[in-house]
Amino acid sequence: MTSRRKSFRWLIVVLVALALAAVVVSWNDFYLLRLKTYSIPSSNMRPTLEVGEVVLATKIFPSMGEHYEPVRGDVIVFTIAAKRANDFLKRVIGLPGERIRLQDGVVLINDVPVPRQALADYRYEDPDGSENSAPRFRETLPNGRSYEVLDLDPQGEMDTTREYVVPDGHLFVMGDNRDNSVDSRYTDYIGYVPLSGVSAVVETILLRKGESSSLWQPVQPEAN
Numbered sequence: 001m002t003s004r005r006k007s008f009r010w011l012i013v014v015l016v017a018l019a020l021a022a023v024v025v026s027w028n029d030f031y032l033l034r035l036k037t038y039s040i041p042s043s044n045m046r047p048t049l050e051v052g053e054v055v056l057a058t059k060i061f062p063s064m065g066e067h068y069e070p071v072r073g074d075v076i077v078f079t080i081a082a083k084r085a086n087d088f089l090k091r092v093i094g095l096p097g098e099r100i101r102l103q104d105g106v107v108l109i110n111d112v113p114v115p116r117q118a119l120a121d122y123r124y125e126d127p128d129g130s131e132n133s134a135p136r137f138r139e140t141l142p143n144g145r146s147y148e149v150l151d152l153d154p155q156g157e158m159d160t161t162r163e164y165v166v167p168d169g170h171l172f173v174m175g176d177n178r179d180n181s182v183d184s185r186y187t188d189y190i191g192y193v194p195l196s197g198v199s200a201v202v203e204t205i206l207l208r209k210g211e212s213s214s215l216w217q218p219v220q221p222e223a224n
Contacts, residue, residue, distance in 0.1 A: 034059050036200055038077060038087065044175035044182070045089055047122045047136060047148050048075070048219065050209045055089075055219060057200035068198035070095055070171055073145035075219050077200035078173075078193050088190065089202060090183050091147070094164070094172030101163040102185070105151050105178065107139065115140045122150055152179040161185055169195050 036059050040049045049055065057077055060066050068076070074092045094100040099110050107114040122136040135154070140146040151159070156179040164184065166172045170192035175181025183190050205217045 037206065038089065038200075038202070040089070043124075044177050044180055045075070045091075046124065046150060046177040046180075048091075048176045049089070049205070050124070053209055054206045055202050056204045056206055057202045059200050060198060062196055062199075068195055068201070070195065072141050072143050073147065075202040076171075076173070076193075076198050077202065078197045079199060080190065080193075080197065087199070090173035090175055090181070090190075090193075092171050093141075093174050094166045094184070096166050096168050096170060098166050098172070099163050100166065100172045100184075102159060102161045105154065105156070105159040107174075109142065112142070114142075116149075119148065122148070147176065149176045149178055150180075152177070158185050164192075167192055171195065171198075 036057055038055050038057060040051055040053045040055065043051055060068050070092055072092055072095060075089060076092060077087050077089055079087060093107060094109060101108050103113075106116055117138045117140075119136045119138055121133040123131060123133045126132050134150045134152050137149050137151060138146055139149055153159070159178070164172060164187075171194075172184040173190070173193050174183045174185070184192055202219045205219055208217045
């Protein structure tokens with residue numbers, strides 16, 4: 001009888017522990033694991049991230065003295081002081097002190113073009129269910145990290161820009177869907193992103209949509 005009581009007590013302890021873990025480790029915020037999920041609301045990061053996909057990001061806690069150490073090519077989550085209700089997801093292109101501009105869709109960092117290789121068109125589904133496609137390229141950054149981008153309009157209004165000089169303590173970010181992304185090119189809206197505003201680094205797509213659907217697909221770009 002005593003053995004059964006001890007087993008029952010241990011069962012209660014395990015159940016309580018699991019219940020507490022379920023409260024702390026929820027679908028939206030895995031704080032003990034330093035992870036958080038984000039749902040993708042728009043196509044500004046297509047083809048890397050599609051609308052409706054859920055990504056897992058590693059949290060950064062500035063209130064605990066943590067700060068983001070910038071790595072070119074990272075997909076980051078950040079806020080803008082005047083728009084704190086929104087989380088933005090963009091790719092780190094320019095680092096503090098660098099000069100960034102675009103010429104005919106090609107990114108130049110300190111006047112050096114970022115290599116861009118043409119790929120097969122990217123096929124996607126519009127909100128109305130119709131099939132569409134867009135020119136797709138692979139960019140390779142100076143640190144060897146590469147990823148895919150779209151250029152919906154070869155003559156897009158922001159395919160050729162002025163030169164941007166990234167201030168100290170800030171980043172220049174862009175969406176991978178270059179003609180459908182409001183990012184650091186738009187200084188009146190996003191502009192340069194302060195390092196203190198970076199709250200997470202996106203690591204994984206929990207469930208990839210489309211024909212290549214898969215679980216736990218890495219987001220961060222390849223390094224050649």
